[in-house]
Amino acid sequence: MLKDERISPSQFTLLTTLFTIGSSIIIIPASLVLVAKQDGWISAIVATLFGLLLIYFYSSFPNKYPGKGLPEIIELVFGSYLGKLIIALYFFFSFTLAALVLRNFGDFLKTKIILETPLEAIHIMFLIPVIYAVKLGIETYSRVAELTFPFVILMFIILITLTSPQAEFTNIQPIFGEEAKTIVGGSLSMVGVPFLELILLTTLYSSINNPKKTRKSFLVGVLMGASFLVVTTIYTILVLGVELTSLKVYPTYVWAKKISIADFLERVEVTIAALWGITLFFKLVIAYHVSLILVSKLFKMKDYRILAIPMAFILYVYSLIAYPNSAYFMDFATKTWFAYALLFGLVFPVLLWGVGLFKKDQKT
Numbered sequence: 001m002l003k004d005e006r007i008s009p010s011q012f013t014l015l016t017t018l019f020t021i022g023s024s025i026i027i028i029p030a031s032l033v034l035v036a037k038q039d040g041w042i043s044a045i046v047a048t049l050f051g052l053l054l055i056y057f058y059s060s061f062p063n064k065y066p067g068k069g070l071p072e073i074i075e076l077v078f079g080s081y082l083g084k085l086i087i088a089l090y091f092f093f094s095f096t097l098a099a100l101v102l103r104n105f106g107d108f109l110k111t112k113i114i115l116e117t118p119l120e121a122i123h124i125m126f127l128i129p130v131i132y133a134v135k136l137g138i139e140t141y142s143r144v145a146e147l148t149f150p151f152v153i154l155m156f157i158i159l160i161t162l163t164s165p166q167a168e169f170t171n172i173q174p175i176f177g178e179e180a181k182t183i184v185g186g187s188l189s190m191v192g193v194p195f196l197e198l199i200l201l202t203t204l205y206s207s208i209n210n211p212k213k214t215r216k217s218f219l220v221g222v223l224m225g226a227s228f229l230v231v232t233t234i235y236t237i238l239v240l241g242v243e244l245t246s247l248k249v250y251p252t253y254v255w256a257k258k259i260s261i262a263d264f265l266e267r268v269e270v271t272i273a274a275l276w277g278i279t280l281f282f283k284l285v286i287a288y289h290v291s292l293i294l295v296s297k298l299f300k301m302k303d304y305r306i307l308a309i310p311m312a313f314i315l316y317v318y319s320l321i322a323y324p325n326s327a328y329f330m331d332f333a334t335k336t337w338f339a340y341a342l343l344f345g346l347v348f349p350v351l352l353w354g355v356g357l358f359k360k361d362q363k364t
Contacts, residue, residue, distance in 0.1 A: 011143075011145065013220050014221065015201070015221070018279050019197075020198070021225045022101065026104065026280075027250070027330065028233065029232060029252060031330065031333065033237060033242055036183050038173065042176070046187040056215070056219065060353070061073060062215070072297075073202075077355050090200075094290045095288075104329070106122045108253075112253055131312050135305050156228065159259070163235060172238060199349060201290075203290045203294065239258055249326045249327065253273065
């Protein structure tokens with residue numbers, strides 16, 4: 001991380017919020033409802049509680065290692081050789097996440113918006129502004145986040161307001177109709193995407209200009225993002241019902257298509273898609289940015305920006321071969337990816353904390 005890159009705690013909050021919403025707002029409602037049925041929204045709340053506990057844990061690192069991000073902490077705790085191996089693994093995790101997010105966006109546009117456009121062209125069009133944002137640095141794209149976030153809130157409020165007349169409260173009944181273990185089991189997909197992925201944002205700790213406010217800004221950002229996901233899940237069930245929500249790959253887009261006022265205000269789902277495009281963009285930018293920081297630390301490079309263009313070619317190819325189709329991705333995201341995310345988002349951080357504590361005790 002370059003020393004001259006600084007963001008405020010409030011900017012970190014917004015980046016956390018947008019990362020949390022990211023692609024989750026498109027795919028999570030279906031995975032929650034598939035397991036927990038009408039209680040999917042309760043699973044979302046349970047997942048949020050798990051997520052807040054995770055973030056409370058993640059935000060304990062700045063107090064112990066002030067001014068340092070994830071790669072610096074890893075090398076400090078595990079040493080040069082083992083540390084580099086773990087940083088390399090985190091790079092693979094972050095880079096894979098970036099490829100998956102890019103593919104999510106491409107699949108969404110290809111199947112719902114611009115059906116005749118080749119997937120390859122969509123990926124190229126989306127990658128260009130991502131490369132530009134990363135080359136400009138975190139200060140610049142954090143300011144863009146401040147400008148676009150009000151639009152995200154506005155469009156979300158409009159979506160809620162215009163679809164409220166079609167909400168059927170019988171769709172979420174009976175409340176707590178599923179067993180507790182089913183509701184908790186349903187929450188795991190949301191714990192994996194996005195909460196365990198948030199470990200990557202600890203790489204940006206060294207950019208926050210007021211480290212003492214890191215915990216508060218992180219927790220607030222996750223709570224804001226999770227609120228979007230919980231409300232989205234509730235309204236998707238209310239408007240579409242359990243069966244339709246669980247069957248659709250992108251149920252929130254189907255939900256947006258329900259907007260129809262006096263045969264005048266219709267077909268506004270493309271505008272709503274722009275809302276999701278914004279959150280996907282920032283999640284991709286952050287995941288790609290973190291990837292470049294990690295690989296630059298791995299090879300002791302002073303400036304990660306020189307990697308932005310060459311690594312984008314690899315990301316482009318990786319995104320095209322990441323998975324065969326959307327149906328496969330839903331199964332991958334709820335099962336295989338959860339295992340990966342658990343390793344990097346919980347197992348490694350706990351080891352990092354435990355080994356660091358042990359080494360400190362030995363010194364004393």
